[in-house]
Amino acid sequence: MMDNALIQLIARLKIRLRQEKGFSINTQKFFSDPGYASQALDIAEDSEEVELVTLSMDIREKLGWIAMPPASTTPPPATPNPVVKADEERRYVFGARS
Numbered sequence: 419m420m421d422n423a424l425i426q427l428i429a430r431l432k433i434r435l436r437q438e439k440g441f442s443i444n445t446q447k448f449f450s451d452p453g454y455a456s457q458a459l460d461i462a463e464d465s466e467e468v469e470l471v472t473l474s475m476d477i478r479e480k481l482g483w484i485a486m487p488p489a490s491t492t493p494p495p496a497t498p499n500p501v502v503k504a505d506e507e508r509r510y511v512f513g514a515r516s
Contacts, residue, residue, distance in 0.1 A: 424477065455481075
């Protein structure tokens with residue numbers, strides 16, 4: 419069974435695409451043909467409307483078409499310790515306070 423939230427997102431996308439782009443999504447084809455679904459979502463993402471773009475991205479994420487990059491297991495490179503010269507180690511930097 420399909421997620422109710424996904425169905426609502428697709429319904430909102432269908433209405434907004436028809437209003438903004440004159441493109442009517444065939445919902446049966448959307449669910450049975452991944453190529454058609456991808457094309458419809460591409461049309462939404464090419465829009466200047468933020469809502470259409472975010473709807474498309476949300477749908478892709480719910481369908482598992484947007485894979486989150488795996489968390490990096492390698493630690494970031496260590497910054498090298500600055501080399502302190504022998505003269506600088508012995509130099510007194512702070513003076514008396516009044």
